[in-house]
Amino acid sequence: MSKIENKILTDLVYEKLKIMIDDGVLTPGQKINKLELSKILGVSQTPINDALSRLAGEKFLEQRSRQGYFVRAFSDEELVALFEMRGALEGMAIRLCCENASSDHIEELSRCFEGFSFPLNEKTYMDYVHADKTFHEKIIRYSGNSILWELSRTSGYMIKSNMKGLTRPPEETYPEHVAMIQALKERNGDKAQQLMIQHHLRSRNVFRAKLTKKELNTV
Amino acid sequence: MSKIENKILTDLVYEKLKIMIDDGVLTPGQKINKLELSKILGVSQTPINDALSRLAGEKFLEQRSRQGYFVRAFSDEELVALFEMRGALEGMAIRLCCENASSDHIEELSRCFEGFSFPLNEKTYMDYVHADKTFHEKIIRYSGNSILWELSRTSGYMIKSNMKGLTRPPEETYPEHVAMIQALKERNGDKAQQLMIQHHLRSRNVFRAKLTKKELNTV
DNA sequence: CTAATGTTTTTTGTATACAATATCTATTGA
DNA sequence: TCAATAGATATTGTATACAAAAAACATTAG
Numbered sequence: 001m002s003k004i005e006n007k008i009l010t011d012l013v014y015e016k017l018k019i020m021i022d023d024g025v026l027t028p029g030q031k032i033n034k035l036e037l038s039k040i041l042g043v044s045q046t047p048i049n050d051a052l053s054r055l056a057g058e059k060f061l062e063q064r065s066r067q068g069y070f071v072r073a074f075s076d077e078e079l080v081a082l083f084e085m086r087g088a089l090e091g092m093a094i095r096l097c098c099e100n101a102s103s104d105h106i107e108e109l110s111r112c113f114e115g116f117s118f119p120l121n122e123k124t125y126m127d128y129v130h131a132d133k134t135f136h137e138k139i140i141r142y143s144g145n146s147i148l149w150e151l152s153r154t155s156g157y158m159i160k161s162n163m164k165g166l167t168r169p170p171e172e173t174y175p176e177h178v179a180m181i182q183a184l185k186e187r188n189g190d191k192a193q194q195l196m197i198q199h200h201l202r203s204r205n206v207f208r209a210k211l212t213k214k215e216l217n218t219v
Numbered sequence: 220m221s222k223i224e225n226k227i228l229t230d231l232v233y234e235k236l237k238i239m240i241d242d243g244v245l246t247p248g249q250k251i252n253k254l255e256l257s258k259i260l261g262v263s264q265t266p267i268n269d270a271l272s273r274l275a276g277e278k279f280l281e282q283r284s285r286q287g288y289f290v291r292a293f294s295d296e297e298l299v300a301l302f303e304m305r306g307a308l309e310g311m312a313i314r315l316c317c318e319n320a321s322s323d324h325i326e327e328l329s330r331c332f333e334g335f336s337f338p339l340n341e342k343t344y345m346d347y348v349h350a351d352k353t354f355h356e357k358i359i360r361y362s363g364n365s366i367l368w369e370l371s372r373t374s375g376y377m378i379k380s381n382m383k384g385l386t387r388p389p390e391e392t393y394p395e396h397v398a399m400i401q402a403l404k405e406r407n408g409d410k411a412q413q414l415m416i417q418h419h420l421r422s423r424n425v426f427r428a429k430l431t432k433k434e435l436n437t438v
Numbered sequence: 439c440t441a442a443t444g445t446t447t448t449t450t451g452t453a454t455a456c457a458a459t460a461t462c463t464a465t466t467g468a
Numbered sequence: 469t470c471a472a473t474a475g476a477t478a479t480t481g482t483a484t485a486c487a488a489a490a491a492a493c494a495t496t497a498g
Contacts, residue, residue, distance in 0.1 A: 045483080066490070
């Protein structure tokens with residue numbers, strides 16, 4: 001019994017565009033040419049319009065009056081803001097994990113960072129990047145909060161804040177992750193939340209510091 | 220020099236629909252008839268489509284394949300989740316206020332709850348509801364986080380979580396607000412954030428308790 | 439050579455037509 | 469009486485046409 005495919009063209013265009021943004025085929029600030037798109041994808045402008053509007057609503061795109069749609073570009077200040085937003089949401093998520101997640105799920109979370117020994121080599125570094133991503137995703141998943149989960153999958157903010165690689169070296173974030181897992185096992189929501197918030201705010205600080213350094217260089 | 224009106228029809232339809240949802244002209248779960256709408260608003264289906272897609276992206280509406288658009292209805296579980304989300308975001312917002320807000324803004328925040336004496340009468344109760352709304356809105360506003368501000372204005376989640384009246388009596392929430400203001404004045408971000416989170420989680424708990432009671436009644 | 443102007447081309451925003459699908463209504467049969 | 473079916477109606481999803489605005493280009497004047 002295969003899944004019934006009853007999707008409308010709008011949805012297909014929507015998903016295609018999301019992938020193109022994620023893969024960097026469409027870059028921040030880039031203009032979307034509707035006519036060109038409709039030719040490439042072989043559909044009329046109507047489903048293109050619908051998909052673009054939806055993506056604008058989700059903040060993947062930005063609509064400028066009479067100029068069309070552009071891939072949303074985030075300013076430095078906004079990127080900083082995204083760290084804070086993520087800290088807020090994942091902080092609450094990990095607290096809720098302490099309340100709601102099953103022991104199996106917490107076990108699963110703790111296994112994310114098993115078997116790492118420092119310093120990392122090229123391969124294990126990639127593994128760490130992956131583990132990091134998985135861990136933070138699962139925290140939201142297992143929080144039991146369906147809204148957070150939906151947001152993390154459909155909000156341009158969340159996807160964007162997930163796209164950047166590591167802002168801090170694994171040596172620095174590893175113990176923080178371990179501490180969070182410890183708090184999870186203790187079902188200490190308060191502590192877990194605080195750790196997660198600090199985790200993201202530290203990354204924010206490092207990111208911001210890099211920015212000001214960069215500015216000085218370019219002047 | 221008046222503001223240049225260069226708005227496109229889509230935007231006008233979008234704003235109109237948002238007001239209709241906010242005012243309860245369109246109720247949760249209700250189906251949106253595109254043809255009817257286009258007749259009422261005197262525009263073609265194209266701008267209607269665009270506005271509906273955008274609103275779906277912002278979670279004000281929900282699109283069901285081949286059935287059209289419906290005003291998004293939130294389940295009890297989702298409403299609970301909204302309390303948690305709000306706690307997360309406003310918790311971070313008030314922390315950022317401690318970091319960033321000017322003394323003037325903090326003064327302004329503290330004035331929100333000045334002059335209330337309990338028990339409230341019918342008039343002062345309404346004043347309190349208003350003060351509550353204003354306070355929480357300004358916390359996000361003065362956090363200096365433009366993403367949180369944008370979210371609070373354009374996300375169906377945030378608007379929805381703001382629409383419900385008070386879940387707890389003013390007598391109960393007043394001292395919590397006072398405590399938050401105190402933390403703001405002390406620029407104690409950690410404390411302020413914790414107070415805000417607890418504030419919303421308490422509301423969540425009361426809301427959830429009311430739900431289970433209601434269920435028992437209806438059985 | 440650059441700035442300003444006018445012209446052409448492109449692209450958007452909007453309206454409209456229509457087939458496919460879903461919904462509603464009436465009819466039939468158990 | 470109710471369920472199931474068939475037919476009629478309404479609504480969606482899609483394609484297409486076109487005016488108006490923006491962008492690109494060419495031309496002229498300083």
